[in-house]
Amino acid sequence: MQPLSERDYIQQLSIDCVIFGYQDKQLKVLSPKLDFKGDFWALPGGFIHQQESIHEAAFRILEDRTGIRDIYLEQFRVFGDAERSNVQFMGRLVELNREKFDSHLFNRKEFEWLTRRFVSIGYYALVDINKVVPRKNDIDESIDWYPIKALPTMIMDHNEIVEKALETLRANLDQKLIAFNLLPETFTMKDLQELYEAIFDKPFARNNFQKKMLDLNVLERLEKKYTGAANKAPYLYRFQQQAPLLEAV
Numbered sequence: 001m002q003p004l005s006e007r008d009y010i011q012q013l014s015i016d017c018v019i020f021g022y023q024d025k026q027l028k029v030l031s032p033k034l035d036f037k038g039d040f041w042a043l044p045g046g047f048i049h050q051q052e053s054i055h056e057a058a059f060r061i062l063e064d065r066t067g068i069r070d071i072y073l074e075q076f077r078v079f080g081d082a083e084r085s086n087v088q089f090m091g092r093l094v095e096l097n098r099e100k101f102d103s104h105l106f107n108r109k110e111f112e113w114l115t116r117r118f119v120s121i122g123y124y125a126l127v128d129i130n131k132v133v134p135r136k137n138d139i140d141e142s143i144d145w146y147p148i149k150a151l152p153t154m155i156m157d158h159n160e161i162v163e164k165a166l167e168t169l170r171a172n173l174d175q176k177l178i179a180f181n182l183l184p185e186t187f188t189m190k191d192l193q194e195l196y197e198a199i200f201d202k203p204f205a206r207n208n209f210q211k212k213m214l215d216l217n218v219l220e221r222l223e224k225k226y227t228g229a230a231n232k233a234p235y236l237y238r239f240q241q242q243a244p245l246l247e248a249v
Contacts, residue, residue, distance in 0.1 A: 004047070004114065005110055008052060009047040013048055013120075014046065014120045015120065016044075016079070017043060017058065017062060017122075018043060018166075019066065019125045020124060020218070021067065021128075021129030022183065023130075025197075026147045026148070026149075028129065030065065030073045030134060030138060030146075032143040033041060033143070034093075038096045042158055043154065044065040045061065046061045048239075056071055058075070062125055064135060066132045071125045073123055074124055075170040077161075078122065079122055080120070081228050082117070084117060085115055086116075089156055090114055102194075109200065111131045114147065124165040126182050127176060129182075132221070133246075150217040151174060169198060173196070173199065177216070177239065178236075179199075187237060188236060189235070190211075192224055219239060222235065223236060224236070
């Protein structure tokens with residue numbers, strides 16, 4: 001494997017992605033656990049090649065981790081505090097895994113490259129969790145979905161990045177009509193309400209919620225969903241239009 005410091009990456013600039021999925025009435029986040037002694041979780045992320053755009057890099061990282069490319073992806077914030085670096089995290093990692101860092105791939109030059117101050121561009125993605133097959137990379141022990149209310153403690157400021165991504169998602173949900181990206185193509189009004197309740201972490205009154213959604217004039221009502229119970233089948237809906245796959249700020 002070619003050392004990171006010798007690859008054609010833009011120096012001290014990275015991308016961190018918050019990948020949101022929805023399952024079992026829970027909003028979830030995809031997070032890899034690093035394959036080292038100690039409990040080190042992180043957000044899927046990576047670096048940007050000199051000859052690729054930031055957006056191209058973000059889509060590349062997302063496809064590498066999810067196996068799909070048609071993803072709603074939004075750039076939401078830059079994390080660039082002066083003291084932001086991997087020094088503390090990498091120091092602990094090396095301390096617990098000294099034998100792994102004896103190879104030429106993890107020499108002093110590599111350590112110094114990784115522990116410089118990094119400015120990170122934050123993206124969040126919305127995916128139909130049933131279409132995603134999470135993919136590990138070379139330094140992952142595992143990669144799994146975690147409920148947003150039970151996230152592991154992640155490295156550096158990655159938990160904060162998730163918090164800021166969730167704030168942005170909540171602010172944009174109606175304005176940009178992006179909730180459908182977390183649902184199958186067709187859904188019931190109850191499915192949609194449960195999704196909103198998971199995202200906002202609070203209940204909504206059924207009648208008020210239904211009126212609000214129908215007043216947006218973006219839902220197409222389809223045939224009733226067959227349940228086997230006479231006169232009790234709910235209607236299926238789908239969104240009339242789709243938001244763009246990329247929103248950059």
